[in-house]
Amino acid sequence: MKRRSWDIARRLAAGTPLTLAQLARENGVSERTIRNDLKEVDRELGRLGLAPVSFDHGRLVAPPGIVALLPTLDGMDAQSYQLAPEERVAAAAALLVSATSPVTLAELADRLAVSRNTVINDLDAIKASIAAVGLAVDSLPGKGLLVVGLESLRRTLLLDIALGALQQGAPPLVSLLPLGGDPRMLATIVTEQEGPHGIRLTDISFDEVLTYLRVLVGRLERAAFIEEQPPVDGAPFAMAQDVLRYVAQSCHVPCPESEVRFLAWLLAGARRLSGDERRTDVPQIQLVTRKLVERVSEELGVDLNDDYELFQNLSNHLEAVLRPEPVTYPDTDLIREVLAENDEVVAAVRKRDAIVRAYVGRPLDELEEGYIALHLCAALERRRLRSGTMRVALACNAGVGTSQLLAAKLRRHFNFSIVDELGAHEVRLLDPSEVSLVISTVPLEGCPVPSVVVTPLLTDEDFVRIGAAIDRLEPSSVPGDETAQRLWRRLEPVVRRHVEAPDELLDELLRELRGYFRDAERGTGPRGDFGALSPSLRQLLPASRIRLDVAARDWRAAVRTAAVPLLEEGLIEGRYVDAILKNVDENGPYIVLSPGFALPHEGLDQGTVEAGLTLVRLSAPVEFGADELDPVRYVCCLSAVDHSTHLKALFSLVNLMKDERARAALDAAEKPEDVVAVLKDWEAREPGGA
Structure with missing residues (x-):
């Protein structure tokens, strides 16, 4: 033992x-x-x-x-528990390989808590273990020992030593290794990415990947980067990208492309469980996530529906863990502390998680609810941080009492610094260097500062408008928030002003930007929100896939009609439509998402070929059996081929269909090109839109 x-x-x-x-x-x-x-x-x-x-x-x-x-x-x-001779050799090798400058024998002896003679006696074995992976040990007179060789070889040796120490349970040896990161947090990152990428690791491979991540973080904390690596394609590369994106964010280390490729190589060679397959119910889980966020937002009185990062992270989490049998979660003091401090969020999840319980077919245990709450807590914290650096002025012509009431309500939901309360005629005097945003209850003229008009009662729609206004601010107004989508919003209007037929050029530019941000070094360049440069709603829903004022005798005919453009373009197979109809027959109208709007969709294994969307506006709404959400006038058929390509477009579409102004514009559209114009307008003003 x-x-x-x-x-x-x-x-x-x-x-x-x-x-x-x-x-x-x-x-x-x-x-x-x-x-x-x-x-x-x-x-x-x-x-x-x-x-x-x-x-x-x-x-x-x-x-x-x-x-x-x-x-x-x-x-x-x-x-x-003292170091055995072989452990002593391993520890000395790890210390030498990790060092960036020569190490003396006396320094080694001190670190290992042994005599200098013991280190001298071990020296041949130490050098042999280092040479075995292709590294060399140079003896520099008067300075000490220095290991020479590639970083990838150093990582290989450190991984072997760390795995052996952890598997054998040798605490003194582990304490001497240059490991970084919280193993519980890193384990959660790997677990949450197994499902979406269809890579389910054996326990041995899981421990190998987890240990390597600890080696990687430890080395990156010392600015020791791996050399260029050959490309690795497929699921291992995609999973490595996502894993290291979260590692970079959580551990505050840069993760350049070479690091992604090396981890992908490790994943490609990892042993996996038999029957290893990507989850096929991804679109359903993503819509469960969307409904859950909507319901918890209602419970909390804070609109989180416009937080794409929350939607992306929480849907990834639920893809990984929503199974008939509960997943074992790390139960840590830190998590318990966070949940205790956010009992209101936990209570909101517990009260409004029926959509999740219905999907998985069982109750959720305390930790399952807690981990969902953690994602929501992170979204709330982002919301506070996003507004915390902002200096806001309030404009109201109804008197000081009304402006004070408005200020009190705002402080409940935002961490604004409210620097002034003034009348509408006074906004001309504001200094843009002193105020980032004006929130007004009346339209303003001649205001030199970005502004947003809200009602004195501050409805949910007003909170969305305020969030959108924050997102539209120039990066200088919110330090450190230069993101991919902000760059795109600044480039797109320039192209449209100077190019007569810009769409083809914009599509090509967007492809180039996606490539750039995928190749950028994580943590040192723009924030890694690569979902922001996924295909936009109007790219997945061009005019050719839009049908207006189509007659349908019932919901079945409406679904079949909505699928026609995808069938004609070869984006789905005929069995995909049959699977949708069968699923609705068996499980009810799960495809009706909001009043008057249905999104027919099915799993990834039911006949999807390429990602796409359609939109059909019925000449006469039909009943889907969805109670208060009936009758349905808009039917959009979704084809998804993985867990991420369609995600940004889906997020935009669901939000658009809940927006009264956008729905009114869709109702007034006379031709498909008018609908495309609505989509463009929506994405230009949507919080987080491209």
Whole structure:
């Protein structure tokens, strides 16, 4: 039995309360690894005729008689935790490989807590272990030892040493390794990306990837970047991109393209579970996410529907974890603390999570609800941070009392610094260097500062308008918020002013921009919101896929009519439409998302060929059996081929169909080109739009 398993058994026998999360945190490994250690303990218990270790509300429960296991451990004691000779060699190799300047023998001896003679005796073995991966050790007179060679070879050796130390449960050796990042956070990132990318790792491969990420963060924290790597295509590269995007954000380290490629190479060679397949119910989960955000927003009284990052992150999370059997979550003190401080958000999720429970077919446990709440808490924090640097003036002609009431309501939802309250005629005197935004209850003329008009009652629509106004501000107004979509919004009108037929040129420019932001070094360039440069709504929904005032005798005919443009272009197969109709027959009108709007769609394995959208406006609305959401006038058929290509367009479409002004413009459209104009106008003013 390895040392970590022995330690767990000893502590259980002593009656020490233990949890998986606690043991993972103490040993710097994933909970999967601790579960494997428990299997080893259970094997020893079984050999003695004892029951295995069980769980009670997250705590490990030792079976009666576990003390009988202790004599089988061959007298292991605390002294066994000192570095063994082979561990000492590994530790010295890791210290040398990680160093950026020569290391003396005395320094090595001090770090290893041994004599200088011991290091001298180990030196040949140390050099041999380093040379085995293709690195060399130079002895520099008067300076010490310096390892020479590629960063990729250094990473390989560090990964091998770290894996061995973690798997064998050798705390002193682990403490000497240059590992970075919170293993629980990194484990969550990898877990959440397995499902969307169709890569389900075995426990051994999962631990290898997790350990490599700890090596990677540790090296990047020391500005040790990997050299250029050959390209890797397919799901491993896509997963590596997404994993490192979140690692860069969470650990505050840059992750250039070469790092993505090396991780992709590691993922490509990883062992995976049999039956490994990408989730095919991605569009359904994304719409479940959309409805959940909408309902929790209503409960909290804060509109989060325009937060694309929340939609993207939460849908990725639910893709990874929504399964018939609950997924095991890390239960940590930090998470408990965050949830305790945001009990209002947790309560809102618990009260309005029926859409998720209905989809998965079971209740959600406390931690499942908690992790959903964490994503919402992050969105609320982004909202506060986004507005926290802003100096706002209020303009109101109804008196000081009304402006003070308006200020009080705003402070409940935004962290504005309200610097002035004035009449509409006074806004001409404002200094743009002193005020970022004016919020007014009346239209303004001659205002030198960006402004937004709201009602004194501050409705949900007003909060959306304020959010949109914040997003439209120049980057200088909100320091550090220069994003991909802001760049696009500045370029597009320039092209349209100077080019007679700009759409083809704009499409080509957008493709180039996507390529640029994919290749940019994460963490050192623009923020990694690559979804902002995914195909826009008007790109997936051109005039050729729009039909106006079409007659349909019932909902079935409406769905078939909406699918026709996709069928004609070869974007879907005929069985896709049949699958939609069958699903509605069996599960009800899940495709009706808001009053008068239905989005027929199916899973990725039901006959989709290429991403696309259609829009059909019925001449006479039809009933779908969706109660208060009936009758339906607009039917949009969605074809999705993966979890991300269509995501930005879907987000825009669902928001557009809830907007009264946009719906009125759609109602007034006389030809498909008029609808395209509505889409362009919407995306120009939509919060986070491109």
